Amino acid sequence: MTWVVIGVVGVVTILFKASGPVLLGGRALPPRVASVVEVLAPAMLAALVVTQTVGGDRQLVLDERLAGVLVGGVAVWLRAPLLVVMVVAAATAALIRLF
């Protein structure tokens, strides 16, 4: 049965990932579609930030991740490089877990 899971999840994921480049790739998009696709990036980034910061199994979980992201947010605001933002966020979460 595990091979069924591996096979089905693999094939479906491959199709999900290919959907854009295969169906829409290789040609210019109509302007209305293009303006929707244009704001997909900020929409999906915001959704990723929220799920990975407070997401749990059908619940909101407020834990060390939130503290890390808040401190990371200050680093973003101060225009710190990406690596610094990540290290600051990780260090904050790790330190709180330590104590």
Next chain:
Amino acid sequence: MQTSRFRDGIRAGLPLALAPLLFGASFGLLAVDAGMGWLGAIVMSATTFAGSAQFAAASILEDGGGALAAIVAAILLNARYVPLSLAVASIFPGSRKRRLLEAQLIVDESWALSGRSGRFEYGVLTGVGVLLYVLWVGGTAAGTIVGDLLDPEAIGLDAAFPALFLALLAPYLRSRRALVTALVAGAITLVLLPFAPAGVPIVAASLACLIGLRR
């Protein structure tokens, strides 16, 4: 030019290198416990190449939750790849077959990093993608043999990634329309998180992009 962007991509991905190794190893260990065997674990990492869905499927199998539950959970979690892939659809060159293959390098991190200059870049996405793919599959293989390398949460890696996505979101927020879209998407996610199965809130949030239709 494309080659140099590819190299830039690999360089851009290097700071992330530790995560796919450690999470990959955790997945390898969990997958073996879940009865997938070393080969199953590696095949899943090589074909699915998406951390959260793989962890969900393996933990459900390990808890005895059944194949169907594992499949549904993983598919819901990976449904976000439809909007992510639509957003970068136009950057993939070449034949349909080549696009299908190279699109497999889309993961949250390669996708997000490739847009850091304000528009998505093919070379960065494929560069980061290849690096993360090798480390993810390699980390999985290592995990099936030696087990956990180091607990990724102990060093706060689970907080580093939302912070990275926040940093990559920031440049978009200078445009009013993008700011409103991001706020609506974030609000949809937050409201649905306590009720909807994992993966659904993020897909629902993609509907916020319809704001782009407004003039």
